[in-house]
Amino acid sequence: MRDVSLRGTKLTKTYNRRNVFAQIDFEMSGTQSWAIVGRNGSGKSTLVKIIAGLLSATSGDVVLTVDGKSIRRDDQYHYIGFVSPYLQLYEEFTAHENLALFSRLRGGSLDADRVDALLRRITLHQRKDDLVRTFSSGMKQRLKYAFALLHEPPVLILDEPTTNLDAEGIELVYDIIAEQRTRGIAIIASNDKEDTERCDALIDLNAARTPDSRRPA
Amino acid sequence: MLKIVLGIWLTIVIVVAFAFPIVPQPQQWFEYPVIPGLEEKARILFFHVPMSWTTVVAFFVSMIYGIRYLKTKNLRDDMRSVSSAGLGLMFCVLATVTGSVWAKFNWGSFWNWDPRETSIFILLLIYGAYFALRSALEDEAKRATLAAVYAIIAGVTVPFFIFVMPRIMASLHPEPIVNTEGKVHMNATMLIVFLSSLAGFTALFAWMLQLRIRLARLEQHYYQKEN
Amino acid sequence: MISAAAVRTIVLKEFQSELRTRYALNALLMFVVTTLSIVLFSVGSENVSTDVLSGILWIIIFFSSMSGLSRTFVSEEERGTTMTLQLLAPPLVVFFGKLVFNIVLLFILNVVAIGLYMLLIGGFAVKSYGIFCLTIGLGTIGLASASTLIAAIISKANTKGTLYPVLSFPIMLPLLLTVITATRRSVEGAVFSEAIGEFQVLFSYIVVMLAVSYIVFDYIWRD
Numbered sequence: 001m002r003d004v005s006l007r008g009t010k011l012t013k014t015y016n017r018r019n020v021f022a023q024i025d026f027e028m029s030g031t032q033s034w035a036i037v038g039r040n041g042s043g044k045s046t047l048v049k050i051i052a053g054l055l056s057a058t059s060g061d062v063v064l065t066v067d068g069k070s071i072r073r074d075d076q077y078h079y080i081g082f083v084s085p086y087l088q089l090y091e092e093f094t095a096h097e098n099l100a101l102f103s104r105l106r107g108g109s110l111d112a113d114r115v116d117a118l119l120r121r122i123t124l125h126q127r128k129d130d131l132v133r134t135f136s137s138g139m140k141q142r143l144k145y146a147f148a149l150l151h152e153p154p155v156l157i158l159d160e161p162t163t164n165l166d167a168e169g170i171e172l173v174y175d176i177i178a179e180q181r182t183r184g185i186a187i188i189a190s191n192d193k194e195d196t197e198r199c200d201a202l203i204d205l206n207a208a209r210t211p212d213s214r215r216p217a
Numbered sequence: 218m219l220k221i222v223l224g225i226w227l228t229i230v231i232v233v234a235f236a237f238p239i240v241p242q243p244q245q246w247f248e249y250p251v252i253p254g255l256e257e258k259a260r261i262l263f264f265h266v267p268m269s270w271t272t273v274v275a276f277f278v279s280m281i282y283g284i285r286y287l288k289t290k291n292l293r294d295d296m297r298s299v300s301s302a303g304l305g306l307m308f309c310v311l312a313t314v315t316g317s318v319w320a321k322f323n324w325g326s327f328w329n330w331d332p333r334e335t336s337i338f339i340l341l342l343i344y345g346a347y348f349a350l351r352s353a354l355e356d357e358a359k360r361a362t363l364a365a366v367y368a369i370i371a372g373v374t375v376p377f378f379i380f381v382m383p384r385i386m387a388s389l390h391p392e393p394i395v396n397t398e399g400k401v402h403m404n405a406t407m408l409i410v411f412l413s414s415l416a417g418f419t420a421l422f423a424w425m426l427q428l429r430i431r432l433a434r435l436e437q438h439y440y441q442k443e444n
Numbered sequence: 445m446i447s448a449a450a451v452r453t454i455v456l457k458e459f460q461s462e463l464r465t466r467y468a469l470n471a472l473l474m475f476v477v478t479t480l481s482i483v484l485f486s487v488g489s490e491n492v493s494t495d496v497l498s499g500i501l502w503i504i505i506f507f508s509s510m511s512g513l514s515r516t517f518v519s520e521e522e523r524g525t526t527m528t529l530q531l532l533a534p535p536l537v538v539f540f541g542k543l544v545f546n547i548v549l550l551f552i553l554n555v556v557a558i559g560l561y562m563l564l565i566g567g568f569a570v571k572s573y574g575i576f577c578l579t580i581g582l583g584t585i586g587l588a589s590a591s592t593l594i595a596a597i598i599s600k601a602n603t604k605g606t607l608y609p610v611l612s613f614p615i616m617l618p619l620l621l622t623v624i625t626a627t628r629r630s631v632e633g634a635v636f637s638e639a640i641g642e643f644q645v646l647f648s649y650i651v652v653m654l655a656v657s658y659i660v661f662d663y664i665w666r667d
Contacts, residue, residue, distance in 0.1 A: 016357050017441070054530055055667050058290075058358075073666075074534040082531055088524035090457075092464040104453045105532040147528075287663055335617075342614040349610050353601035359667070363597050366660045370593065370615055373656050377618035381645050 005029035010060035035196035038205030081148030084159035154184030267418035268312040275305030283365030295361035300429040454541025472512035498627040517599035571633030582646035583623040
């Protein structure tokens with residue numbers, strides 16, 4: 001387990017002069033799980049993308065610290081796992097090819113054992129040589145988890161984690177979240193009570209226009 | 218106040234540009250020498266060159282504000298950048314047109330692809346591309362960022378126009394007045410009028426830029442009030 | 445911090461993707477064949493000067509690039525995999541990977557286009573192969589560098605297709621003019637040293653484009 005922390009300071013996002021959220025503060029560390037809740041359109045996905053380093057905030061910043069060192073935006077991809085309805089995988093490649101690509105890019109070389117193990121965990125091993133184009137939305141969702149977990153990230157960010165999943169899939173997700181809580185930070189953005197009720201802390205975007213929006217669950 | 222000074226200054230420049238006679242052997246202080254090949258048409262020097270100069274200045278002002286935007290992420294800088302570019306486009310059109318008219322009277326055809334002509338044309342294309350890019354982006358932040366980036370890329374290719382083109386193509390532009398080393402062989406009177414025009418046009422650009430920025434800021438306030 | 449292995453992985457991914465879908469290659473080859481046919485038809489049996497022939501060749505190459513070299517960035521945006529790549533590698537790894545891919549793609553295109561051009565147009569006979577080959581080499585790299593950077597920009601905009609040549613042409617003009625001049629020299633049988641000036645320009649253009657890309661790509665790629 002690595003020493004990891006994420007600090008957000010006065011995060012504000014406006015889009016074409018429309019205020020999405022303002023002055024969000026948080027301090028996540030160690031082995032916590034955080035929930036981000038809010039009405040549709042309250043900016044959950046936006047906030048989550050900002051934390052993952054995929055989007056810039058209009059003002060304020062997010063600092064990721066691992067083992068005492070703050071990580072530059074260019075290097076953040078090593079430490080973050082991300083699942084989102086907006087995430088797309090390469091449909092012209094097979095499941096295995098996708099994961100092999102990710103393993104090589106992020107890890108430097110292909111870790112075949114790890115890829116194999118993950119494929120089994122998400123129960124897609126029999127379909128590993130099928131094109132992702134042929135997958136159902138539930139299968140794609142599960143493959144996204146493999147994408148996120150391949151490099152054992154200390155920070156796992158899940159936007160709408162149980163979309164498209166059947167009961168088994170949902171079990172798997174809760175399993176993954178529980179596991180992540182022993183390894184580092186888990187962040188879950190969702191309106192589903194079941195997804196967020198087990199979290200240690202909460203960011204409520206419904207109240208996001210006031211300065212203090214953090215309260216424990 | 219500046220407006221009035223500017224107005225008077227430029228009026229004087231224009232009058233002097235046209236009124237002073239051109240004679241073969243200038244004796245009086247208000248006479249211009251004859252430049253072989255140009256004679257009366259030399260008067261365009263007082264307008265065409267300052268306009269070309271101003272459009273280049275406007276481009277670099279736009280590029281610099283673009284760079285500032287990338288650092289500050291403040292949309293004000295983007296607004297200054299686009300205001301300057303708009304003026305630059307206008308001066309570029311004027312420069313191209315006056316240059317083209319001059320070319321017709323001097324060398325017989327409206328366009329010849331000599332290096333300077335080509336350069337001003339490329340600048341026109343760059344301005345066009347800049348605005349085309351802006352109109353294809355809706356997100357303000359993205360629009361400002363990509364426009365600034367394009368201005369930088371275009372700016373970086375400018376040295377290539379200046380130094381490469383004359384190498385490759387023979388030039389029709391008058392040598393006796395300004396050659397590529399930048400030395401100026403101009404008669405004193407002409408030089409004074411020319412430099413005054415240059416200063417006048419630059420000041421005109423600066424004044425217009427100020428106006429545009431004020432106008433844009435007012436517009437912004439208005440829209441903010443609405444929301 | 446730009447790992448060569450990562451860049452290679454991206455290059456291979458682009459090729460693999462291209463082989464599976466063949467979007468770019470098809471567009472490029474069809475474009476070359478079409479334009480070449482039109483040129484052949486209009487030139488007919490006329491004796492066209494080497495000046496014009498050199499120019500036409502590079503017009504064909506330029507517009508062919510415009511029809512195919514933007515796919516590498518546009519396809520990521522259209523399919524939504526930009527975010528995926530952002531989570532896998534630093535920006536410059538992505539840029540250089542796609543740049544290398546475009547360079548190779550353009551090389552293939554140029555070999556085909558030039559081969560056909562020399563074959564079918566009698567008046568275009570290269571005499572100084574040294575100049576010619578170096579011109580094609582440097583010209584391809586220069587063209588690909590500028591195109592890839594602009595492709596990244598337009599991939600984020602609304603009217604990608606028409607915007608691409610509009611943005612590319614002004615900044616590629618110095619390159620095009622130089623490369624056309626050098627090509628003309630090679631057809632006229634000039635001595636290698638006469639073209640040194642052109643090669644200097646081409647080389648510095650490449651350096652400048654790569655340097656600018658290194659600095660600004662981050663701003664283009666990230667939201």
